[in-house]
Amino acid sequence: MSARNIGIVYRKELTEALRDRRTLITMFVLPLIIFPLLSVGFGAMIAVLIGKAKEESPKVMIIGGEDSPGVLAGLKKVPKIQVVPLEANWKDEVINKQVPVVVEIPEGFERNLAGQKEQTVLIHDYEGDLKSEIAKDKIEKYFNEYRDSVVKDRLAARNLPVSILKPFVIKPHNVAPPEKSGGALFFGGFIAYIVVFLCLNGGMHPAMDLTAGEKERGTMETILSSPISRSHLVLGKFLLVLTTALTTAALSVISMGISFAIANALQTKPIQAGEADTTLHIGFGAALSVFIMAVPLAVLFSSVLITISTFAKSYKEAQSYIMPLIFIVIIPAIAAMLPGVELTPKLALVPILNVSLLCKELVIGTYHWNYIAIIFASTCVYASAALFLAIKMFQRESVLFRS
């Protein structure tokens, strides 16, 4: 092995890569600009939409209730709803999302209440629609409070204390640290997904350009006629692909950390006592450990990318081989995001999925050292096998001169 020769190839490939617009876009523009815009922008957009839906006064239609003026008057006083006259086609109005909810008050509601008869108030809604859900919650809340007051009156009439209905209280209490529970769990999976995906994405164009692209441009024969050995040549190329993959992943983690910090700083509303901490942040330690775990994975990706695209005759052919690879990589990365998918000794051996699951834990600051060792070691084994394959592939005449 000659580090000098590999270094010469690497420096030359780096010079060329830094002059290649496509490499620059995947390496810098994507993680530093598009990515924060997408994640923060998308998050902000959702927050705005939900806030807007909550601020709006949804329209409500009421069926019946003419004989129960008390309830009717109470409903009209519920803040931020807008009672509109009933229309004959009220069901269609709900289905077409013109009216979020329609309340149906049974006939003789107040009279039956006084007579202590069983009865049901129906809320016709559009399940899953955000505005309808919000309106339904408001109506439901009103009727719950109304029911409680009726119960209270009845108890008072019989000289019974209110506590008779609630002999004890059940209350869940979250003992997990807030930075490791709730939204943070999902957030960890998301970061892992991004790192895995961008690692692959960052290496993709250079890998194809440095192998299939060279064949296509006719520079392959030129370089093969120089004294450098083919293994040194492919190692130099591999190092360049690895550099772009890791740079892309590292920059994306850094830019995410920064953009979340900015988003948190902009969120002026202080967190109320008892409310879950919804702000998202990545600590420096977490980012670093995710990055370290990403190194063998990036080696694996770079080697596989080089192996495949060395086989291709042209850049286009390489692209068509690499497309399916994207799905093979993304599916385990997405699977790791799903709630309930946790690390087990078996899953710790599944490439890509294991690193994704581990990164999810690392981001929220949990370090399972056993798993870290197994996953790091197994990924290193896969990566070396893939690198070996890439070197072998690059030495085959039938592959280099495929026609």
Added chain:
Amino acid sequence: MIEARGLSKRFQDKKRGEIRAVDNVSFTCQPGKIYGLLGANGAGKTTTLRMLATILEPTDGTAIVCGHDVIEQPEKVRANVGFLSTATALYPRLTAQELVEYFGRLNGLDEATLKKRVDNIFNRLDMDGFRDRRCDKLSTGMKQKTSIARTLVHDPPVMIFDEPTNGLDVMTARTITAFIHECRDNGKTVIFSTHIMSEVEKLCDTIGIIQSGKLLSEGTLAQLRDQHHEQDLEDIFVKVVAPHYVSAEAN
């Protein structure tokens, strides 16, 4: 000095089975002489030259280039060879100077020697006007000069040219043929392949006629004329190749 000894190359083709691209070819090229490999398309010229340049490995036989065996010491062979063909393109995003320097470094030159060599070559080939221009922005003529500079940077004793003038206009082609002459005058061993008769007549000291991977006839132009009782090289070529040509097409 190049010595090909029973050089053979077989390929496996899915449709056509085994193909003998080069079949037991032996010849010798002397320093200070030009050896011309004359053949039609698909005759085995490129495969032969690629084996000499160790880009392909022979299936049988071998060749000794500057005392090094192409199978045993391919890297040493390449260090002694300058290889130029119309297929050997330049890296588009490197400047002419960066490209030549890259190949100089790959040939193990230290920075001081490299600088001297590069300055010398750029000066001699009149390339100073575009040394910092990227290769994808060069004209065909400039590209050819840069390619020549690349093959010269390590001052190799053996030069291999694979159809070097293919597809070039007259003026650019003349740069190349002048360069081939210069190599010979500097005592280098030169082998080149072509299918253009006039180039062979003008340049070669020894001519080898190749068809279907076999070296069919060899000698100086005068010797070939004697052997085949024809004056015109094209007539000689047709006479030699014709009996084998039909079978080559049927392949």
